[in-house]
Amino acid sequence: MAGRVEGKVAFITGAARGQGRSHAIRLAQEGADIIAVDICDEVPGLPYPPATEEDLAETVKEVEALDRRIVASRTDVRDLAALQAAVDDGVAQLGRLDIVSANAGIGTQPHPTHELTEELWRDMIDINLTGVWHTTKVAIPRLVEQGEGGSIVITSSAAGLQAYENIAHYVSAKHGVVGLMRTLALELAPHSIRVNSIHPTQVDTPMIQNEGTYRLFRPDLENPTRDDFVPASQAMNALPIPWVEPVDISNALLFLASDEARYITGVALPVDAGAVVK
Amino acid sequence: MGKLEGKVAFITGAARGQGRSHAIRLAQEGADIIAVDICKQIDSVAYPMSTPEDLAETVSEVEALDRRIVAAEADVRDRDGLQAAFDAGVAQLGGVDIVLGNAGIAPMGVNVLPNEWDDVVAVNLTGVYNTVEVAKQALIERGGGAIVLTSSTAGINGIGGSQPGGLGYTASKHGVVGLMRSYANSLAEHSIRVNTVHPTGVNTPMVVNDVMQEFLQNDPSLSNAMANALPVPMVEAVDISNAILWLVSDDARYVTGVTLPVDAGFTNKK
Numbered sequence: 001m002a003g004r005v006e007g008k009v010a011f012i013t014g015a016a017r018g019q020g021r022s023h024a025i026r027l028a029q030e031g032a033d034i035i036a037v038d039i040c041d042e043v044p045g046l047p048y049p050p051a052t053e054e055d056l057a058e059t060v061k062e063v064e065a066l067d068r069r070i071v072a073s074r075t076d077v078r079d080l081a082a083l084q085a086a087v088d089d090g091v092a093q094l095g096r097l098d099i100v101s102a103n104a105g106i107g108t109q110p111h112p113t114h115e116l117t118e119e120l121w122r123d124m125i126d127i128n129l130t131g132v133w134h135t136t137k138v139a140i141p142r143l144v145e146q147g148e149g150g151s152i153v154i155t156s157s158a159a160g161l162q163a164y165e166n167i168a169h170y171v172s173a174k175h176g177v178v179g180l181m182r183t184l185a186l187e188l189a190p191h192s193i194r195v196n197s198i199h200p201t202q203v204d205t206p207m208i209q210n211e212g213t214y215r216l217f218r219p220d221l222e223n224p225t226r227d228d229f230v231p232a233s234q235a236m237n238a239l240p241i242p243w244v245e246p247v248d249i250s251n252a253l254l255f256l257a258s259d260e261a262r263y264i265t266g267v268a269l270p271v272d273a274g275a276v277v278k
Numbered sequence: 279m280g281k282l283e284g285k286v287a288f289i290t291g292a293a294r295g296q297g298r299s300h301a302i303r304l305a306q307e308g309a310d311i312i313a314v315d316i317c318k319q320i321d322s323v324a325y326p327m328s329t330p331e332d333l334a335e336t337v338s339e340v341e342a343l344d345r346r347i348v349a350a351e352a353d354v355r356d357r358d359g360l361q362a363a364f365d366a367g368v369a370q371l372g373g374v375d376i377v378l379g380n381a382g383i384a385p386m387g388v389n390v391l392p393n394e395w396d397d398v399v400a401v402n403l404t405g406v407y408n409t410v411e412v413a414k415q416a417l418i419e420r421g422g423g424a425i426v427l428t429s430s431t432a433g434i435n436g437i438g439g440s441q442p443g444g445l446g447y448t449a450s451k452h453g454v455v456g457l458m459r460s461y462a463n464s465l466a467e468h469s470i471r472v473n474t475v476h477p478t479g480v481n482t483p484m485v486v487n488d489v490m491q492e493f494l495q496n497d498p499s500l501s502n503a504m505a506n507a508l509p510v511p512m513v514e515a516v517d518i519s520n521a522i523l524w525l526v527s528d529d530a531r532y533v534t535g536v537t538l539p540v541d542a543g544f545t546n547k548k
Contacts, residue, residue: 182546185543189508189547201532237466239469240467241532252529252533255529255530260523260524263478263508263513263517264538264540265546267538267546274466277536
């Protein structure tokens, strides 16, 4: 049986690990070739270790094990010229472009809004908002020129639809990409290019499984652990689970990228265990 | 292996149009079907409604896929009749996992008919409430499940015109969202997920008929309001079925409380 995205090429940012790696594998399982980028480097002030070149190499290995092709590069979504070069190189090698997953993003340590430093605010907006715009900007000309439509999926967050205290920079960036999604959906509809956003609740990845998130959710404890995080995280969700798995986001991405969703555009799709409806 | 192997789906309005498409699509993925439809005319509805022959055709198409189907003529406004049809299906098929509140009417026309408001609210809102109520306990006993309620772009936007039927349509389709959100919260502890789909115009007998086309053409503000962002005039029933299939499958195991437009960008364009 043909895969659900057989013969397509997907450009994925933040693909070294976590959700991005899961997306690369899930789309490859369904027949897509992959253009993968990741910064694989430190961003100052993050409460968790950054993705590494070894992580990106593991993504390459796992996609190749599925007999799909992958062009991977160490690229920062803040660097527009480098990102353009990465997608151009990928398209040159893989022949086309159909799917864009703007996934790269950073988490943060909690601070009351007025106590955020300029650097924390700027890095967040640069990566989680401007980086997403960059990702779409470098990919859209090829999609339009190809003339066969396409599917752009932006990874927002439950925090792109509602407020959470003490992470104003994250909430602002994740709301911002919804505006970008909606505008692009309008602009690109005449080209049959669809644009949607996914809004995960907590996903079990390094971005949330770290001391910073534990402190955000358990300000009552001096040294909160993963176990302490479970009930606090679950309290966010309507369904009786603390978090979802990366593959759950990948399955939503796969649906939106496939022909099963050929007329879905301009949609903000929560995959959030009911965090928004609760 | 299908995505819904071993599951049972209860579908209202299953004689034709989207409901029949859902029955077939879910059966293709391995589900058995409990199908109900009124198979009768409602006086305030000017276009022809479904018939017993339509429902028989759904039965034959599901059976052609080697799946089982228990079909009954039942009116979603009649809680007791609906409960009896549901119970008979569960008794024969062994339980229920999926509930699709799909039955709906669109009593809009150039000529306003008596009871348009009352009928559309009774079918499209109370009927959906009845559908969930008759199935809820069985889902809880099953230990989880998925409910999808069919709303509309008119469940998000103020479209439908200013006559009683159109107002009632828009009000009822908005009302379904409130039901969905409340059920999503109250049933979450039982791992029952509840979502809505919001189609733009779908190529079915409810939309593609002389009465509806005359109604839309008579009021340019309505026909303009029906324009999609993507360059397609309508979507097909299978597009709604594919969205529902995703929502009820394990691929969406943690998706609940969501309003999912399948609307070719209509809502975002407004």
